[in-house]
Amino acid sequence: MSETQIRIDLVDDANAGELLTLRRAAFVTEAQQYGDPNIPPLTQTLHELREDLARDDVTTIGAWEGHRLVGSVRVEIEGQKATLGRLAVAPDQQGHGIGTQLMWAVLPYLPDETKEIWVFTGKDSLQNLALYQRQGYEEQYDKSAGDLTFTYLRRILGEAQARSAH
Template structure:
């Protein structure tokens, strides 16, 4: 069986339904971990997702294998800061490095003035926290949102990141 090639590209409105499906499938395990089926990635409507995709301060990147969307990440840009959210990998593709690939795939899409990247995940999401810290993100603070507590992590971008972004373009 041949290994499928992964293509990274922007997600647009034409793929909104597929993105919504991917996120819901990917975030079921998080909902189970927190015993909460009402986490935001599972309750977002198609209309809300489309509005988010249309925002000028948000970039959503997808990973495709052939015609199938297998991963995505949302990036909100504000001044010199980018905040990653809703990093999603199809359940049958998890544990194979696609989430890590998505973390680095955002670099070419960031404005030149971006100095730091923030991410957040549930405080008890040990695998997510391990992935982020492995790749240079440092825990900054926890913040409660209803019954959930999110851990916020930050990575300051450096010269190596700029070179990687330039090489990926």
């Protein structure tokens, strides 16, 4: 990690444009890997992103280096399940632990009744799969969406893990 301190905080509507730029930059490599420039993180409009940020069941957390947004993750809550998505780290900051920090930073934002966290990524995204597995996520199943196949992974929260985050 660089010597500059990373600050983790909620992303709000005022940061929507910067978040959209970050996601597009971070997901270009994924799109290139799959030969598909139309993956959702690259086609989402600013209006759609703002609608997503306003949802009550979605929390978006960002990592800032100074005033620059260098990472983000989206958390959707559905009952006792949280689903992480759109984990994005600026290309020049990848490999410095920001994604890992963000994955742990979601814990304090989860409702007390959350029992499990799910993540998904492209089946061929070996670096992403390895990151999730290092954090205790286990592969559950694959699901096709058009030409892409996603791998879904789950992590069961223990009582101590979920509560220590509060």
